[in-house]
Amino acid sequence: MxxxxxxxxxxxxxxxxxxxxxxxxxxxxxxxxxxxxxxxxxxxxNIEGLYEDDFYYYLVVARNFISGNGTSYFKGVLTxxxxxxxxxxxxxxxxxxxxxxxxxxxxxxxxxxxxxxxxxxxxxxxxxxxxxxxxxxxxxxxxxxxxxxxxxxxxxxxxxxxxxxxxxxxxxxxxxxxxxxxxxxxxxxxxxxxxxxxxxxxxxxxxxxxxxxxxxxxxxxxxxxxxxxxxxxxxxxxxxxxxxxxxxxxxxxxxxxxxxxxxxxxxxxxxxxxxxxxxxxxxxxxxxxxxxxxxxxxxxxxxxxxxxxxxxxxxxxxxxxxxxxxxxxxxxxxxxxxxxxxxxxxxxxxxxxxxxxxxxxxxxxxxxxTRKQDSEMMAVGKFVADVALENGIDVLAMGDRAGAVGYATSASVVQLEGLVMDRGFLDRYASHLDLFDVLRKYKVGAYVATSPQPIPGEGCYLVTELVQAGDRAVRTRVCMPVLASHQSPSGLLTVVFRVPVVVQAGE
Structure with missing residues (x-):
C-alpha cells in the first residue's frame, strides 16, 4: 500500500x-x-425562519410550475x-x-x-x-x-x-x-x-x-x-x-x-x-x-x-x-x-x-x-395576512422577509429581490423607474415595510430596500396611506402601506 x-x-x-x-x-x-x-x-x-429570502421566490416558481403555469414567478412571466x-x-x-x-x-x-x-x-x-x-x-x-x-x-x-x-x-x-x-x-x-x-x-x-x-x-x-x-x-x-x-x-x-x-x-x-x-x-x-x-x-x-x-x-x-x-x-x-x-x-x-x-x-x-425571533416574524406574517384579507388585497409586496408573510397568507406576495429574475427587469433598472412604479406594474395593492423610520411632523416613513428592487436608491421616502402597523415585543415595527393605483391614459 x-x-x-x-x-x-x-x-x-x-x-x-x-x-x-x-x-x-x-x-x-x-x-x-x-x-x-x-x-x-x-x-x-422554526423551519420557516431558515427559508426566507431567495427560497420563497423559488417556491413560488415551483408552485406555478406544478399548477401548469410553467417556470413563472408572477402571472406567467418567464423567469x-x-x-x-x-x-x-x-x-x-x-x-x-x-x-x-x-x-x-x-x-x-x-x-x-x-x-x-x-x-x-x-x-x-x-x-x-x-x-x-x-x-x-x-x-x-x-x-x-x-x-x-x-x-x-x-x-x-x-x-x-x-x-x-x-x-x-x-x-x-x-x-x-x-x-x-x-x-x-x-x-x-x-x-x-x-x-x-x-x-x-x-x-x-x-x-x-x-x-x-x-x-x-x-x-x-x-x-x-x-x-x-x-x-x-x-x-x-x-x-x-x-x-x-x-x-x-x-x-x-x-x-x-x-x-x-x-x-x-x-x-x-x-x-x-x-x-x-x-x-x-x-x-x-x-x-x-x-x-x-x-x-x-x-x-x-x-x-x-x-x-x-x-x-x-x-x-x-x-x-x-x-x-x-x-x-x-x-x-x-x-x-x-x-x-x-x-x-x-x-x-x-x-x-x-x-x-x-x-x-x-x-x-x-x-x-x-432565535426561536423567539422567528416566532415573532411568523406573528408578523399572520398580522399582514389579516390586513390583506380585511382590505381585499390580492397582491402584496415585501423585501427579504416575504417568506414569513408568504407562508401565512393566501394573497400573492411579490418579493422585491425576486423581481430581478423576471424578464424585463434590466429595462426597468436602466430607466431608473421608481420602486413604486415597478410595483404598480405588478398590480401590487399594498407594500409591507419592516423597520421603517417615521419622519417627525410629516406623516411619512423612510424605508430601506435592496437596490435590485428597481430603483438605484436603497433608501426610499414613503408617504402613502397606512393601512395598519404592528410592533412586536422586541420592538420590530411593521407598517402596511396602501399602494395607490395610477390610471394610465387610454386605460
Missing part, C-alpha cells in the same frame, strides 16, 4: 495504533455532529435564477409535499440533508484511502455543510458534485468526462460562484495538466450549451439576476476603504486571518504552496469587494468565504499529493475538528435562541 496513506494496518512500522484510532474517531464524530445538527434543526428550529439545480430540487419537494402532507420547507430540508449525508458517507467509506488532507476535508466539511444548510440553498448539489470530483481523483481516476461533468454540476449549483472557485480547483489539480485541460474543454462546451438553452427559453444568455446584481460599478474611496480595513469588525478579522493562512500553510513541514496560493486568491476576492462603495453588505460575503473553504477542502483531499504528514498537519487536523464541531454546536445554540 502507498505510504502516503496514514490509515494503515497497525502492524505498519512508524504508525502508532493510537493515531489510527483517533483518525477514525474524528471522521465518525464529524459525521455524527452533522447528523445531530440536522435532527436538532428539524426538531427544535429563472442562478441556482438551476436548486430550482429542480424545490419543484420535487413541492410535489413531495402534496403527496406526503408535509410542509414543502421540511421536505426541502430533509432532501438537502439526505444528499449531504450521502456525500459525507461516500467520503467516509474511502477513509482508508484518504491522506490526512482527505480526513481534514471530511471533518471540516461536516461543520461547514451544516452551516450551509442554514445559509445557502445550493450546498446540497455543490457538495455532492464536489464529492464525486474528490473521490474520482483521490482514487487515481483521470477521466476527463467525470471531472468535466462534475464541474458542470457545480456550475449549475450556483452559476456566479464558479468564477470564484474554479481557479482554485485548477490550481489544486494542476498536477494533472493534460486531463485538466480536457475537462475544462468539456466544461466549456457544456456551459455553452446551457447558455444557448437559456437564450432560447428565456431570451438571455445568462439568468437576469446575475446581470442585475453585478450592475453596480466598482468604485474606490480611499478614506472609506482605509477606515474599513482598520475597523474592529468580524468580517475584517476574517479577511486578515485569510491572509495569514497562506503563511501558516507554507510553514508546515510539507510546504503547501498551492494551498497558500488558493487562500491568497480568497483574500484578493475579499479586497475587491471592499473597494465597492456599498461595503455595508460585506458581512454577507462570509457566505462565499465558507464556499471557498469547502471547495478547497474537498479538492485538497482529492489531490493526495502529500507524503507522510508531520506533527504540524496532525495539529491542524485536530484543531480543525474542534472548530468544525464547535461551529455545529454554536449554530444549534444560536437556533435555539
Amino acid at each position: 502507498n505510504d502516503r496513506y496514514l490509515i494503515l494496518p497497525p502492524s505498519v512500522e512508524g504508525i502508532p495504533d493510537s493515531y489510527i484510532v483517533v483518525r477514525r474517531f474524528l471522521s465518525w464524530v464529524g459525521v455524527g455532529a452533522l447528523l445531530f445538527g440536522i435532527v436538532f434543526t428539524l426538531h427544535f428550529s 429563472n435564477g442562478y441556482q438551476p439545480l436548486w430550482q429542480f430540487l424545490v419543484i420535487a419537494a413541492a410535489y413531495g409535499a402534496e403527496v406526503s402532507g408535509w410542509s414543502p420547507l421540511r421536505v426541502v430540508y430533509v432532501l438537502s440533508a439526505a444528499i449531504c449525508l450521502f456525500s459525507v458517507v461516500l467520503v467516509l467509506r474511502e477513509n482508508r484511502r484518504l491522506s490526512d488532507e482527505g480526513v481534514l476535508a471530511l471533518v471540516f466539511c461536516s461543520g461547514v455543510v451544516y452551516l450551509f444548510l442554514n445559509m445557502g440553498m445550493e450546498v446540497p448539489a455543490l457538495f455532492f458534485f464536489s464529492t464525486i470530483l474528490m473521490l474520482h481523483v483521490g482514487r487515481g481516476g483521470r477521466s476527463s468526462s467525470v471531472i468535466g461533468f462534475a464541474l458542470f454540476g457545480c456550475f449549475l449549483s450556483r452559476i456566479d460562484s464558479m468564477v470564484y472557485w474554479l481557479p482554485m480547483i485548477c490550481l489544486l489539480l494542476w498536477g494533472f495538466k493534460k486531463h485538466l485541460m480536457r475537462s475544462l474543454l468539456l466544461l466549456t462546451t457544456l456551459v455553452a450549451l446551457y447558455c444557448l438553452a437559456n437564450k432560447f427559453f428565456f431570451g438571455l444568455w445568462m439568468p437576469v439576476s446575475g446581470l442585475a446584481k453585478n450592475a453596480p460599478v466598482f468604485s474606490f474611496h480611499a478614506q472609506t476603504f482605509t477606515s474599513f480595513l482598520l475597523s474592529p469588525r468580524p468580517p475584517v478579522f476574517l479577511m486578515w486571518s485569510v491572509l495569514v493562512t497562506p503563511v501558516l500553510f507554507y510553514l508546515l513541514p510539507n510546504k503547501r504552496l498551492i494551498i497558500a496560493v488558493s487562500f491568497f486568491l480568497i483574500f484578493v476576492f475579499y479586497v475587491l469587494h471592499a473597494f465597492r462603495s456599498d461595503y455595508g453588505v460585506w458581512p454577507w460575503y462570509q457566505y462565499n468565504f465558507l464556499l471557498h473553504i469547502l471547495v478547497i477542502g474537498l479538492s485538497e483531499g482529492a489531490a493526495g499529493f502529500a507524503k507522510k504528514s508531520g506533527p504540524g498537519m496532525r495539529i491542524l487536523l485536530v484543531a480543525t475538528f474542534l472548530i468544525s464541531v464547535g461551529m455545529v454546536f454554536s449554530k444549534a445554540v444560536d437556533q435555539f435562541k
Whole structure:
C-alpha cells in the first residue's frame, strides 16, 4: 500500500495504533455532529425562519410550475435564477409535499440533508484511502455543510458534485468526462460562484495538466450549451439576476476603504486571518504552496469587494468565504499529493475538528435562541395576512422577509429581490423607474415595510430596500396611506402601506 496513506494496518512500522484510532474517531464524530445538527434543526428550529429570502421566490416558481403555469414567478412571466439545480430540487419537494402532507420547507430540508449525508458517507467509506488532507476535508466539511444548510440553498448539489470530483481523483481516476461533468454540476449549483472557485480547483489539480485541460474543454462546451438553452427559453444568455446584481460599478474611496480595513469588525478579522493562512500553510513541514496560493486568491476576492462603495453588505460575503473553504477542502483531499504528514498537519487536523464541531454546536445554540425571533416574524406574517384579507388585497409586496408573510397568507406576495429574475427587469433598472412604479406594474395593492423610520411632523416613513428592487436608491421616502402597523415585543415595527393605483391614459 502507498505510504502516503496514514490509515494503515497497525502492524505498519512508524504508525502508532493510537493515531489510527483517533483518525477514525474524528471522521465518525464529524459525521455524527452533522447528523445531530440536522435532527436538532428539524426538531427544535422554526423551519420557516431558515427559508426566507431567495427560497420563497423559488417556491413560488415551483408552485406555478406544478399548477401548469410553467417556470413563472408572477402571472406567467418567464423567469429563472442562478441556482438551476436548486430550482429542480424545490419543484420535487413541492410535489413531495402534496403527496406526503408535509410542509414543502421540511421536505426541502430533509432532501438537502439526505444528499449531504450521502456525500459525507461516500467520503467516509474511502477513509482508508484518504491522506490526512482527505480526513481534514471530511471533518471540516461536516461543520461547514451544516452551516450551509442554514445559509445557502445550493450546498446540497455543490457538495455532492464536489464529492464525486474528490473521490474520482483521490482514487487515481483521470477521466476527463467525470471531472468535466462534475464541474458542470457545480456550475449549475450556483452559476456566479464558479468564477470564484474554479481557479482554485485548477490550481489544486494542476498536477494533472493534460486531463485538466480536457475537462475544462468539456466544461466549456457544456456551459455553452446551457447558455444557448437559456437564450432560447428565456431570451438571455445568462439568468437576469446575475446581470442585475453585478450592475453596480466598482468604485474606490480611499478614506472609506482605509477606515474599513482598520475597523474592529468580524468580517475584517476574517479577511486578515485569510491572509495569514497562506503563511501558516507554507510553514508546515510539507510546504503547501498551492494551498497558500488558493487562500491568497480568497483574500484578493475579499479586497475587491471592499473597494465597492456599498461595503455595508460585506458581512454577507462570509457566505462565499465558507464556499471557498469547502471547495478547497474537498479538492485538497482529492489531490493526495502529500507524503507522510508531520506533527504540524496532525495539529491542524485536530484543531480543525474542534472548530468544525464547535461551529455545529454554536449554530444549534444560536437556533435555539432565535426561536423567539422567528416566532415573532411568523406573528408578523399572520398580522399582514389579516390586513390583506380585511382590505381585499390580492397582491402584496415585501423585501427579504416575504417568506414569513408568504407562508401565512393566501394573497400573492411579490418579493422585491425576486423581481430581478423576471424578464424585463434590466429595462426597468436602466430607466431608473421608481420602486413604486415597478410595483404598480405588478398590480401590487399594498407594500409591507419592516423597520421603517417615521419622519417627525410629516406623516411619512423612510424605508430601506435592496437596490435590485428597481430603483438605484436603497433608501426610499414613503408617504402613502397606512393601512395598519404592528410592533412586536422586541420592538420590530411593521407598517402596511396602501399602494395607490395610477390610471394610465387610454386605460
